[in-house]
Amino acid sequence: MNRGIIYAALAYLAWGLFPLYFKQIAQVPSLEVVMHRTLWCLVFMLGILAFTKRWAWLGELRRTPKVLAAFMLSALLLSVNWVVYVWAVQTDHVLDASLGYFINPLVNVGLGYVFLHERPRRLQWAAVGMAAAGVLWLTLQTGRLPWVALVLAISFGFYGLLRKIAKLGALEGLTLETLLLAPIAVAALGWWTWTGQSAISAAVKQGEVATMGWLLFAGPLTAIPLLLFAAGARRIPMATLGLLQYISPSLQFMLGVWLFHEPLQASRLLGFALIWAALLIYTLESWLHTRRRG
Numbered sequence: 001m002n003r004g005i006i007y008a009a010l011a012y013l014a015w016g017l018f019p020l021y022f023k024q025i026a027q028v029p030s031l032e033v034v035m036h037r038t039l040w041c042l043v044f045m046l047g048i049l050a051f052t053k054r055w056a057w058l059g060e061l062r063r064t065p066k067v068l069a070a071f072m073l074s075a076l077l078l079s080v081n082w083v084v085y086v087w088a089v090q091t092d093h094v095l096d097a098s099l100g101y102f103i104n105p106l107v108n109v110g111l112g113y114v115f116l117h118e119r120p121r122r123l124q125w126a127a128v129g130m131a132a133a134g135v136l137w138l139t140l141q142t143g144r145l146p147w148v149a150l151v152l153a154i155s156f157g158f159y160g161l162l163r164k165i166a167k168l169g170a171l172e173g174l175t176l177e178t179l180l181l182a183p184i185a186v187a188a189l190g191w192w193t194w195t196g197q198s199a200i201s202a203a204v205k206q207g208e209v210a211t212m213g214w215l216l217f218a219g220p221l222t223a224i225p226l227l228l229f230a231a232g233a234r235r236i237p238m239a240t241l242g243l244l245q246y247i248s249p250s251l252q253f254m255l256g257v258w259l260f261h262e263p264l265q266a267s268r269l270l271g272f273a274l275i276w277a278a279l280l281i282y283t284l285e286s287w288l289h290t291r292r293r294g
Contacts, residue, residue, distance in 0.1 A: 004235025016251025
């Protein structure tokens with residue numbers, strides 16, 4: 001349990017700092033960024049597999065078409081999440097993205113209850129209810145349907161559920177997801193480069209080595225948090241995974257307000273305060289429950 005919490009917390013910490021990276025490549029269209037993430041993440045993963053000589057699972061996929069179908073769905077959910085998130089950061093909607101990941105833990109609790117028959121304890125339900133009230137308040141304060149937040153929350157919620165019940169481990173599963181998406185990424189990047197529309201071709205012409213370096217860095221930067229997340233998701237309940245997720249949007253919120261200076265109405269702070277209080281209650285309750293059992 002403790003190891004799973006550490007893995008998941010590190011993943012969410014990394015994701016909370018992701019806006020710093022995507023602001024560095026704000027000149028690259030969000031869809032192209034996702035294609036680079038997919039391709040270089042696959043290269044990074046194949047390098048790890050080659051080093052560890054873990055190839056046996058590829059042969060087993062031919063005998064388990066259901067596993068392949070499940071990972072096709074998880075790959076699709078992951079790509080949708082990536083595109084919307086990168087677009088949100090690059091177009092100064094970091095706070096909208098943070099709202100999505102504030103909503104996502106509620107989605108995780110609901111999915112765990114419906115599909116995995118997880119039953120949170122009474123005080124945990126109270127924390128979830130408090131967090132839900134905070135999310136509702138934030139949503140009402142926007143004055144419009146928060147589509148960015150909803151797409152991010154739902155897509156990553158179902159992705160987390162699929163990875164929790166997946167038959168493959170974290171390393172093999174992420175490799176398969178990027179392998180399924182790689183043909184699209186290679187075709188798109190090849191076409192954009194051939195027609196002179198890609199960021200790489202523009203960087204070569206202008207001698208912008210930094211842009212090329214940042215795009216190549218997307219490989220390990222994408223893979224490592226996802227590996228940590230998948231490893232953590234397999235070890236802890238969906239409800240716990242969901243509440244840990246507040247680490248990421250809290251960091252995104254602070255970056256959006258204090259570093260990127262996105263506008264924030266004072267009335268919205270009440271919603272964030274409710275969510276942070278819910279996280280504190282849930283964490284303390286889980287810690288006390290573990291001590292009593294120990």
